[in-house]
Every structure is written in C-alpha cells, then in structure tokens.
Amino acid sequence: MRVLSVLMLTAVFALPLPAFADEASAPMITVTGTGTVEVAPDIATLTIGVTTQGDTAAAALAANSAALEAVMARLTAAGVEARDMQTSNLSLNPNWAGYDSSTPTISGYVAANMLTIRVRQLDGLGAVLDAAVADGANTLNGLNFGLADPDPALNEARKEAVADARVRAELLATAAGVKLGRIVSISEVSAGPDPVPMFRADASAAAVPVAGGELGLSANVTVFYEIVE
Numbered sequence: 001m002r003v004l005s006v007l008m009l010t011a012v013f014a015l016p017l018p019a020f021a022d023e024a025s026a027p028m029i030t031v032t033g034t035g036t037v038e039v040a041p042d043i044a045t046l047t048i049g050v051t052t053q054g055d056t057a058a059a060a061l062a063a064n065s066a067a068l069e070a071v072m073a074r075l076t077a078a079g080v081e082a083r084d085m086q087t088s089n090l091s092l093n094p095n096w097a098g099y100d101s102s103t104p105t106i107s108g109y110v111a112a113n114m115l116t117i118r119v120r121q122l123d124g125l126g127a128v129l130d131a132a133v134a135d136g137a138n139t140l141n142g143l144n145f146g147l148a149d150p151d152p153a154l155n156e157a158r159k160e161a162v163a164d165a166r167v168r169a170e171l172l173a174t175a176a177g178v179k180l181g182r183i184v185s186i187s188e189v190s191a192g193p194d195p196v197p198m199f200r201a202d203a204s205a206a207a208v209p210v211a212g213g214e215l216g217l218s219a220n221v222t223v224f225y226e227i228v229e
Contacts (some may be wrong), residue, residue, distance in 0.1 A: 005054070027178075027226075030224050031169045039215050042145060044122055044146070045146065049112060050064055052136075054108060055109070067137075071132055075159070087113055087114060092109060094108075153217045183223060189220040
C-alpha cells in the first residue's frame, strides 16, 4: 500500500512535465536589443600622489605626511568634503645607489602616498586640481567621470533595449512569414558606460581646463518570443 502511494505521488508531480516540454520545444524567435542613453556626468574621481625623499626613513615619511596634510587642507578649503577624500597605497622604500658596484648602498629613502578625491561640483574641478598641485601633489594617476546616481539613465536605456528587441523581432517575423506571439523570457546582459573624454591640461593656464563630455550608459536584453502559427 505504501509503495502504491509513492507511485501515485510520483505520477501527480509528473503530470505538468509534458506542458513544460512542449513550451521548451515550441518555435521561438530570439533577439538581442540594445539601448543607450547619453547623459552629462555630474561627478569626477581623481587619484593624486605625494612623493617625498629624506635622508632617513623617518624623515621621508614625516615630509610625506606634512605634504599630504597640506594638500588635504588646501582641498578642504577648495570645497572638497572629508568624506570625499581617501588615502591609500602608502609606501616607504630605500633609494639604492651604486648598482654598478658589488656593494650598492642606500642613498636616502622615498615615501609615497595616494589620495583619491571625489569631486561633486564639476565646474570647480580645475580649481581642485590646482589646489592639489600647489601644496605638494606631484603625481596624477587618473581622472574619471561618472554619475552619482546612474539608475534613472540605466532604466531609460533598459526601456530602449526592450523596444529595440521588439522592433528586431517583428522584422524577423515579417521576413519569415510568421506572427509574433507572447514573450517567453527576458534576460539582461550587463554593460558599463562608454568611455568619456578625460581632461586636457595647459601648463600656461591659470586653472586646469577640463572637459567632461558625455557618458553613454548602455543596456542589452535578450528576449525570447513565441512564434504563432
């Protein structure tokens, strides 16, 4: 009796399987749609570095700390908030001399520290760069533009991607002489923003000119449409 119950239960759960199998084997049109939205960036992130030298490790590190503090103070005065500054990659290394001899010696020490800055007012980006360089920043490792909240632009790109997929599917269905049915599934393929102009610098200018350009945020979707006979 128990064996019979198990067999009946298995049969009950097996009943819907043919329906799923039929749907999976049904004729379909698969298309990929793309949507892109161009928007002006509203935030910039730059990484600057402070490199100092000293006769001793302590002297090099102290000089680096003093220079970095001066840079951060100048940036604060330029309107950069404390939450938008982050130090990283602190290093202290000997400066070796006499590599051509059998006994190279240490000729002082080099200390380096990186500072990542987020600039929320792009019209003041040039002034921020000037302020950083004025007090000891001697390395610029990168400048990137972005959006503080990319979701609204990405959602518009997703809508355009779905609409683009529909146009493609209708075109294929018409060319094949069939009718487009319901959507069976939609999947999104992640995509990042398109490259944007970085910055252009003129050493003779009073302030570093910057060009943010536009960000192209893209979305890609793959849509499976059922074919109606």
